[in-house]
Amino acid sequence: MNPNDVIQTYVAEVMRRLPGRERREIGVELHGLLGEMLADRAESAGTPADDAMVLAMLREFGTPAQVAERYHPAGMLIIPAMQTRSFALFAFGGVALQWALTLPRVFGGGQPLVAWWFSAGLGALWWPGLMVMSALVAALVRARGWQPAWRPRLVDPDRVNRPVMLFGLVWFALGVALMVSLPWIAPMLPGPLPQVFAFDDGFLSRRAWPVLLLWSGTFALQLAAYAQGRWSTLTRRLSMLSSLAWAALLLWWIAVGGMFQARATDDGARGALGLVVLIIVIELAYRLYRARPSMRRLPATG
Amino acid sequence: MADPFENPLPKLELELRRGVLVIAVLSRLREVQYGYSLRQALARRGMPIEEGTLYPLLRRLEKQGVLASEWRIEDGPPRRYYRLNDAGEALLAELTASWRALVGTMAGLLEGSTP
Numbered sequence: 022m023n024p025n026d027v028i029q030t031y032v033a034e035v036m037r038r039l040p041g042r043e044r045r046e047i048g049v050e051l052h053g054l055l056g057e058m059l060a061d062r063a064e065s066a067g068t069p070a071d072d073a074m075v076l077a078m079l080r081e082f083g084t085p086a087q088v089a090e091r092y093h094p095a096g097m098l099i100i101p102a103m104q105t106r107s108f109a110l111f112a113f114g115g116v117a118l119q120w121a122l123t124l125p126r127v128f129g130g131g132q133p134l135v136a137w138w139f140s141a142g143l144g145a146l147w148w149p150g151l152m153v154m155s156a157l158v159a160a161l162v163r164a165r166g167w168q169p170a171w172r173p174r175l176v177d178p179d180r181v182n183r184p185v186m187l188f189g190l191v192w193f194a195l196g197v198a199l200m201v202s203l204p205w206i207a208p209m210l211p212g213p214l215p216q217v218f219a220f221d222d223g224f225l226s227r228r229a230w231p232v233l234l235l236w237s238g239t240f241a242l243q244l245a246a247y248a249q250g251r252w253s254t255l256t257r258r259l260s261m262l263s264s265l266a267w268a269a270l271l272l273w274w275i276a277v278g279g280m281f282q283a284r285a286t287d288d289g290a291r292g293a294l295g296l297v298v299l300i301i302v303i304e305l306a307y308r309l310y311r312a313r314p315s316m317r318r319l320p321a322t323g
Numbered sequence: 324m325a326d327p328f329e330n331p332l333p334k335l336e337l338e339l340r341r342g343v344l345v346i347a348v349l350s351r352l353r354e355v356q357y358g359y360s361l362r363q364a365l366a367r368r369g370m371p372i373e374e375g376t377l378y379p380l381l382r383r384l385e386k387q388g389v390l391a392s393e394w395r396i397e398d399g400p401p402r403r404y405y406r407l408n409d410a411g412e413a414l415l416a417e418l419t420a421s422w423r424a425l426v427g428t429m430a431g432l433l434e435g436s437t438p
Binding site for chain 2: 047049052054057058091
């Protein structure tokens with residue numbers, strides 16, 4: 022292979038990666054440039070150009086992919102630099118959490134590893150996929166300039182957003198009503214659903230009742246904050262106590278089991294409650310973190 | 324992760340030079356030049372630019388409508404020659420004014436700051 026052939030191969034590799042309408046022109050220009058660079062080198066070295074010389078020159082010039090990239094305009098930024106770390110953390114964390122929840126089927130439940138990999142293992146990748154799709158939509162929104170202009174707002178973490186809270190309270194009441202009436206609704210459901218959602222009698226008579234107290238207490242607390250329009254120190258503390266009580270009750274239910282008569286429903290419910298406990302603990306940790314001495318407690322300047 | 328003990332000077336110098344690349348290139352294109360001759364003209368005046376940077380920059384400036392180009396075959400391979408068009412001349416004049424204002428500002432800022 023003579024030096025010109027090497028340059029031709031290199032330029033062909035670059036051209037393959039260029040937009041069709043510019044490919045030929047850039048290729049001819051690049052070929053001419055590399056030829057002149059090589060001639061200069063040979064003249065400086067006082068020897069004819071050879072393979073080693075042309076290869077050294079092309080390696081310094083960059084790989085064909087790098088060279089082609091220089092001719093492309095800057096692409097759309099999908100994940101801004103300040104979000105890269107949290108994006109990676111949430112993407113890996115989400116997959117790791119799903120694997121942690123499903124791998125016990127392999128190591129404790131006897132499911133073959135291959136079967137796990139082709140079901141829950143690979144299936145867990147829906148999460149980073151969803152994150153990438155969301156990031157793409159967000160990038161598109163940014164590119165179109167659809168973001169609302171920034172407006173100054175009062176930073177008051179104790180203030181209650183009444184419309185949002187009212188929305189939450191309505192859904193809270195509906196959810197509680199549904200759960201409380203489930204023992205009476207379940208027998209009326211069609212097909213196998215009455216058996217699927219049939220509560221265990223022992224659970225209803227002995228372990229379920231504290232939930233009514235906690236629901237009532239939580240609802241009253243939220244209602245008080247809604248009425249006052251802000252969280253006070255007392256309601257904040259009571260809210261944290263309520264979260265602790267919820268976590269304790271749910272952990273008790275998970276540990277004892279036997280909430281539903283059907284084994285599969287009971288296992289599913291325990292898994293779901295485990296996730297709820299996890300969310301409560303994370304939320305509590307976040308509230309404690311927010312409650313630490315911070316800048317908002319510093320006296321205002323000026 | 325970036326080495327905290329690494330000398331930042333080369334990178335900062337590179338950023339400075341990158342900032343003036345366009346004005347340097349435009350300044351040499353009042354006369355018709357092809358890429359390689361332009362690079363040599365800039366290098367002779369103390370502004371070396373990598374070929375891999377210069378050629379895409381020339382195409383970008385042409386797409387932006389400030390350069391005109393034509394292919395010529397003389398004593399060698401076909402070469403694409405570039406020169407400023409009217410929009411390029413106007414842009415160069417504006418950039419030159421900005422540059423001079425910036426130099427004046429920087430001179431004022433740096434006055435007395437040197438040991």
